[in-house]
Amino acid sequence: MRDDWRPSASRNALRQRANILAAIRGFFAEREVLEVDTPCLASAGATDPNVPSFYVACGGPGAPPEGRLWLQSSPEHAMKRLLAAGAGPIYQITHAFRAGERGRLHNPEFALLEWYRPGWEQHALMDEVADLCRYLLGDCAVERLTYRQVFRAHIGMDPLEAPRQALEASAGGLGFGRAALRTLDRDGLLDLLLSHRVVPALGSGRLTFVYDFPASQAALARLRPDDPRVAERFELFNNGVELANGYHELTDASEQRRRFERERATRAHLGLPLPDADARLLAAMEAGLPPCAGVALGLDRLVMRVCGVRHIDEVIAFPIERA
Amino acid sequence: MASYTTSQFKAGLKILLDGDPYTIVENEFVKPGKGQAFNRVKVRNLRSGRVVERTFKSGDSVEAADVVETEMQYLYTDGEFWHFMKPDSFEQYAAGQTVIGDGAKWLKEQDLCKVTLWNNEPLSVEPPAHVNLAVVETDPGLRGDTSGGGGKPATLETGAVVQVPLFIEEGELVRVDTRSGAYISRAKE
Numbered sequence: 103m104r105d106d107w108r109p110s111a112s113r114n115a116l117r118q119r120a121n122i123l124a125a126i127r128g129f130f131a132e133r134e135v136l137e138v139d140t141p142c143l144a145s146a147g148a149t150d151p152n153v154p155s156f157y158v159a160c161g162g163p164g165a166p167p168e169g170r171l172w173l174q175s176s177p178e179h180a181m182k183r184l185l186a187a188g189a190g191p192i193y194q195i196t197h198a199f200r201a202g203e204r205g206r207l208h209n210p211e212f213a214l215l216e217w218y219r220p221g222w223e224q225h226a227l228m229d230e231v232a233d234l235c236r237y238l239l240g241d242c243a244v245e246r247l248t249y250r251q252v253f254r255a256h257i258g259m260d261p262l263e264a265p266r267q268a269l270e271a272s273a274g275g276l277g278f279g280r281a282a283l284r285t286l287d288r289d290g291l292l293d294l295l296l297s298h299r300v301v302p303a304l305g306s307g308r309l310t311f312v313y314d315f316p317a318s319q320a321a322l323a324r325l326r327p328d329d330p331r332v333a334e335r336f337e338l339f340n341n342g343v344e345l346a347n348g349y350h351e352l353t354d355a356s357e358q359r360r361r362f363e364r365e366r367a368t369r370a371h372l373g374l375p376l377p378d379a380d381a382r383l384l385a386a387m388e389a390g391l392p393p394c395a396g397v398a399l400g401l402d403r404l405v406m407r408v409c410g411v412r413h414i415d416e417v418i419a420f421p422i423e424r425a
Numbered sequence: 426m427a428s429y430t431t432s433q434f435k436a437g438l439k440i441l442l443d444g445d446p447y448t449i450v451e452n453e454f455v456k457p458g459k460g461q462a463f464n465r466v467k468v469r470n471l472r473s474g475r476v477v478e479r480t481f482k483s484g485d486s487v488e489a490a491d492v493v494e495t496e497m498q499y500l501y502t503d504g505e506f507w508h509f510m511k512p513d514s515f516e517q518y519a520a521g522q523t524v525i526g527d528g529a530k531w532l533k534e535q536d537l538c539k540v541t542l543w544n545n546e547p548l549s550v551e552p553p554a555h556v557n558l559a560v561v562e563t564d565p566g567l568r569g570d571t572s573g574g575g576g577k578p579a580t581l582e583t584g585a586v587v588q589v590p591l592f593i594e595e596g597e598l599v600r601v602d603t604r605s606g607a608y609i610s611r612a613k614e
Contacts, residue, residue: 150459152456152459152460152461152462153459202432202462202483202484203454203456203462204432204454205452205453205454205455205456206453206454207454208454208456276478276480277477277478277479277480278479278480278481279479282481282482282485285482286461286482289460289461290460290461290482293457293460293461293463294461294463294480296457296460297455297456297457297460297463298455298463298465298480301457319459319460321459337457337458344457344458347458347459398458400458
């Protein structure tokens, strides 16, 4: 008899999950941050070449002319449209989707907590992320290091200045074929070194924020006005696991349009699906996105941390193989 | 040539790396929220048994290794090769010393072994986990000692030498664990 109807998470894990959701809602209610609920299905998909989206065939009344909608890889665009409309500080607990991402820390459908703070920059938001994490996980030490600092400490070279050859040599011991190494662009090489040799050592028993990422990995963050080689983007690590990714948000619509087009060009070059740039987000930014900071936190991983478990399947009711 | 993409990776998959057949022992998907995805795998070289770590860019393809595990009956050895037969098709295969390795000392005619074929050539031979073998040489037993305390070496019909309890005598059948080389019990048949 088949038993894949059963949840992969224990009853205790599901209870912890419910407790965490209630605690998060309490945390933000106290701080007067408004809970919002935006669609999972949207007309625009992620253009970031490293974020593969699902799409859904869509007919019937209200269907778009292309006959398809994208399952959101994050609620970022919709929430920014709310910010531009004057929503003030907002948060959302939602499911997000990324095709093909599956493993100990990944399920293609996963839970995100995302929030935005108008008028804040990245360090103020890091403070609040740390407050929330300590509220949920208990008190623990917090540290902040720049991307350059952690890279220098663990790889022994400067990620912004090291020649490509030196980065390749440093990646030599990771069992990555020499020919395959050459197919990685500079950011791919940095990702390889960071994810294999730096991240596992980050946040041991503490909350470690890494900030000021290379400008080439700015995503939707603005560049630092006094040092445009880096972007005002941060990530949070705990016990070698990435928990959150945040930005001092880019508000410049024309710069945003250029980034979308650059990403689309990379997608075209790699033969990947080619979603249109999100015209509604760009229109909202032209109307005026207030200066703000925003962050997305992986809820499943947070629950994993609270339950002290190793695999994401232990905290979600039905992972993709049982969905 | 058949190949697998990283999304098909899982423990037990047989792949070809630098011309050698490997089996995947462990596969971990590693991906920064924003950034390049990788598959970090532990793989065992099916020829040397060595386990190494390799990393692939997610989405890349790897050549499949034509490796199949079959059950075969051990027939005989001519001193240079050990001969096996598929019981269903009667097809015969010969494995040399490097393929047989240490397992040779457990092989008894007609026993069923796990023979791994790579490109239809024997790659490794795994004897049955437990075998019953006759003792051909051992010191005389101490009559009355059935405590099992202490032991003595005994040479078995296949040439293997194992530690057996003092009460075991020449001509008796013993059951042995081929993975550890340890005596388990007396055997009837």
